[in-house]
Amino acid sequence: MKYDFDKAVDRLGTFSMKLDCLPKNAPKDALSLWVADMDFPCAEPVIRALHERVDRLIFGYTIYDSEACKQAVIGWFKRRYDYEIAPEELFYSPGIVPAIGFLLNMLSEEDDGIVIQRPVYYPFTNKILGNGRKVVNNALIYEGGTYRMDYEDLEAKLADPANKGLILCSPHNPVGRVWKEEELNRVVDLCKKYGKWIISDEIHCDLTRAGVAHIPLLKLRPDYKDRIVQCSAPSKTFNLAGMQMSNVIIPNPEYRAAWRHETSDKFSIELPTTLGLTAMMAAYNEGEEWLEQVKAYIDGNFRFARDFIGREMPKAKVVEAEGTYLLWVDLNAYCPDAEDLENLMCGRAKVALDEGYIFGEEGVGFERLNLACTRATLTECLMRMKKALEG
Secondary structure (H helix, E strand, O other): OOOOOOOOOOOOOOOOHHHHOOOOOOOOOOEEOOOOOOOOOOOHHHHHHHHHHHOOOOOOOOOOOOHHHHHHHHHHHHHHHOOOOOHHHEEEEOOHHHHHHHHHHHHOOOOOEEEEOOOOOOHHHHHHHHOOOEEEEOOOEEEOOEEEOOHHHHHHHHHOOOEEEEEEEOOOOOOOOOOOHHHHHHHHHHHHHHOOEEEEEOOOOOOEOOOOOOOOHHHHOHHHHHHEEEEEOOHHHHOOHHHOOEEEEOOOHHHHHHHHHHHHHHHOOOOOOHHHHHHHHHHHHHOHHHHHHHHHHHHHHHHHHHHHHHHHOOOOEEEOOOEOOEEEEEOOOOOOOHHHHHHHHHHHHOEEOEEHHHHOHHHOOEEEEEOOOOHHHHHHHHHHHHHHHHO
């Protein structure tokens, strides 16, 4: 079927975090393009499956560890990436951020250092600090309008015995890099050299630009699979964040036993929600047509935003995103002060965005825009930004 992503959906009264929990300083009437969920209706097979499941009338305890559920996940990765996941490697988590918390407690001790690559998804920092670990920043290098890894600094950080592992963001949020094979190989080679584990957050793996391919880390480096845990979810891909469904791939049997102890024995985190499981299976089994159409629409939004900003906000720099549906814009030439820029966007422009500084000091002067919205919403946001910056 043909999906219409220009049609606005009324989300008021649905307890939407995106609308009801705006970032600080944003007025209630701000246009919301911050948190990473889509404004698009879900795929028709998902809606149909949910209706059918509701009609079964009972919502009792629901299991993840079933052949039908796991084959939905396995089939998706086999079709999309030619990557074969063994059923025993798959585990449920209510989200990737909770999974990172569980994994940090499994794989490290208090006061251990954990390497991340800022500017990066800020819950990495929150989970490291919240679990009593230390943030070790291997900052990305920003030059020529894009980002690359600092391998010399990464090696120095990994060589330190106080630092136990790396949380890799792949594709990278917020800068939009989809790491190439040689880049990922260099990361794994360094971790292998110093015996460090890798948590690979691949939640945006399905959302790459046309012609850009994501490489699952475990597919690329099976030789190091015992030290890699790979996290994925249908939440960004299919706009199912509220369903609380994520998949954690753990090849190492010792890590699997530790995961069961950390999640099941300690906290009884092992059963998905009834409708979450239903939605995930329908999305992975029948959602590819919708995904291809939504990716094409988001690609169009990226082109539109890039052209508009280049024409109407000429001092701004758009970081060319290879993946995600998040636009990372450098506004330092207009306003290099984080507080002033936030006041400008929230107060004068009345747009609620993710301020760059929350991703680390490397993000000061940047804004992150969620482009998984209607073209009309995006146009209004950019017009408001233009008028505020002109002032």
